[in-house]
Amino acid sequence: MNIQFNNRDPVYIQVIQHFKLQIAKGFLESGDVIPSRRELASQLKINPNTAQRAYKEMEEEGLIKTEKNQPSKVTHDQDVLRGVRNELIDEAVSQFVDSVKSINVPLEDAMKLIETHYKEKGDSND
């Protein structure tokens, strides 16, 4: 567990993003337990409340489920989990297309750039 924080976005947002990536990659699956608020905070060297805020939002989004004082677990709702992946992808696609269209880059050029750039860089694994 380690997150490369940028100092542009709020930490709790980046924490959420981290878990979404883990889910989208399949590293976190239905029912998996995740660290307690305090433990996560300790690992990431952030404030427990920041961890709490991230967890709270994930709870509200249905990503995780917390009962009694059991450790929080990834939801069993497979649709939600698939949704995470799809949303990340849709978001990336929309943003890219919007950017590229806003400055009138032809589709062909955009495609070529992506192809080149995709092959250039090494795989991103954890």
Next chain:
Amino acid sequence: MNIQFNNRDPVYIQVIQHFKLQIAKGFLESGDVIPSRRELASQLKINPNTAQRAYKEMEEEGLIKTEKNQPSKVTHDQDVLRGVRNELIDEAVSQFVDSVKSINVPLEDAMKLIETHYKEKGDSND
């Protein structure tokens, strides 16, 4: 002149982004004059200091040139202007490829999604 502000990013950043888009699209060309700080602030209903901050950064980036008490003008340096466009494109491409690779979306899938999405939405003009 009108900008659709979001309340996520600082206003002065969005102002800069706006001018970069205008340049990238060719709507703003070398030597074109841009509104005075006070006029821009008035039009966009923002504080003159916020406008000033945006202009100051654009000046430091070499995007605009200000002399004496003439209205600021877009730089005559064609390389800089081309650079703006290229940077916007590179940024979009990098971000997209990073996102998509981080969750292991195959190149083919990514390309297909972009193609579809690109054709779906109408052109974005001002």
Next chain:
DNA sequence: AACAGTGTATTAACCACTTAGTACACCGTC
């Protein structure tokens, strides 16, 4: 019962950004 661990809630402090209020120097025009 004491303890250590959980989640949760509340309040205060912090911080970047924005805004406000002035002020100064410069230049064209009337």
Next chain:
DNA sequence: GACGGTGTACTAAGTGGTTAATACACTGTT
């Protein structure tokens, strides 16, 4: 020269979101 416009600079206050500090309630274990 007065005036209105420009750019620029500085300080102070306000604002909203983020983070920090602390406390509380609950539960399983010893």
